[in-house]
Amino acid sequence: MLRFPRLNSCRFEPQRRSRIRTCWLGGLRFDDSSLVRAGGFYRWGTACVLRSSIVCVAMLLSIDSAFAVEPQIPVKKGKSLYRCAMDSQQSVADWSLEGPGKLAFQDGWMTMWSPGEEMHHVLWCPQNFPDRYIAQWTMQNLHPEAGLCIVFFSATGLNGEDVLDSSLPKRDGTFSQYNKGQLKNYHISYYANTPNRPDRAMARLRKNPGANIVQEGPRGILADSQAIHRATLVKDRSRILLFVDDRKIIDWTDDGKVITETYGGGKIALRQMQWTKFRYRDFQVWAIDDNRAPEKNSASGR
Numbered sequence: 001m002l003r004f005p006r007l008n009s010c011r012f013e014p015q016r017r018s019r020i021r022t023c024w025l026g027g028l029r030f031d032d033s034s035l036v037r038a039g040g041f042y043r044w045g046t047a048c049v050l051r052s053s054i055v056c057v058a059m060l061l062s063i064d065s066a067f068a069v070e071p072q073i074p075v076k077k078g079k080s081l082y083r084c085a086m087d088s089q090q091s092v093a094d095w096s097l098e099g100p101g102k103l104a105f106q107d108g109w110m111t112m113w114s115p116g117e118e119m120h121h122v123l124w125c126p127q128n129f130p131d132r133y134i135a136q137w138t139m140q141n142l143h144p145e146a147g148l149c150i151v152f153f154s155a156t157g158l159n160g161e162d163v164l165d166s167s168l169p170k171r172d173g174t175f176s177q178y179n180k181g182q183l184k185n186y187h188i189s190y191y192a193n194t195p196n197r198p199d200r201a202m203a204r205l206r207k208n209p210g211a212n213i214v215q216e217g218p219r220g221i222l223a224d225s226q227a228i229h230r231a232t233l234v235k236d237r238s239r240i241l242l243f244v245d246d247r248k249i250i251d252w253t254d255d256g257k258v259i260t261e262t263y264g265g266g267k268i269a270l271r272q273m274q275w276t277k278f279r280y281r282d283f284q285v286w287a288i289d290d291n292r293a294p295e296k297n298s299a300s301g302r
Helices: none
Strands: 012-014 021-025 028-031 035-038 041-044 076-084 096-098 102-106 109-113 121-124 132-141 147-157 183-193 202-208 212-218 228-236 239-244 247-253 267-272 277-289
Touching: 109 267, 132 147, 147 228, 147 277, 183 239, 202 239, 202 247, 267 277
Parallel strands: none
Antiparallel strands: 012 021, 021 028, 035 041, 076 277, 096 121, 102 109, 109 277, 121 267, 132 228, 132 277, 147 183, 147 267, 183 202, 202 212, 212 247, 228 239, 239 247
């Protein structure tokens, strides 16, 4: 059953010379006879008959909400390893931001951007994860004009150091420090819409150091999408999968032909290029449970 997020975040916007009102629910905009877009699908919706009493009852007649559907992954979630709501400064107080990025919090979301589009930036989760886990986070693009989003994972120093160890060279968001410097990791670009290459048609998985492209898949998020999306990253020893909503965009097994070492555990980070302005919430990581069969798709949402 589809559950609408955060009814208390609904706000009303009266339109001049019109009896129509607009209501926002969980990042989606509804109004009388509006066309609602969610997850790349279009359905007619209706929301709120709103007269002078300013009463709003949001109803959707039909909506394919991709972000509310769990992907069909080949493993099952086990015990929780980590959870961060990303809804306040306190919730990410132990995360580490590198580069001139800024974080702001509103309506249960964390928005990340670089003021004046100054420079790229990277936000590290404080915890190290094992070589088998499932990670998920929810996101929404607030600046579809340009941007690029990456997730780093299995990240360590070249000799196995923690990426935040003070013995490693300081980093400021410059890409070469992460993919050609003193770190080893995998990274996936799941949203790519840069000024020099707008609306790139594919997602890319790279193995670092060396920025080695090991797989390309379909684009994760359309350049102009302002829908809410959920990413699901599966790291199962040598196998790596990434889903955006219920679509699989990466599925690759590291056979050691590109850099002989298969990377195990390490840290996860979210990276944005300088033009990007996304908001995030509900970052969660689970162990993989070998004793339980994978679930079928469900329509439950957050």
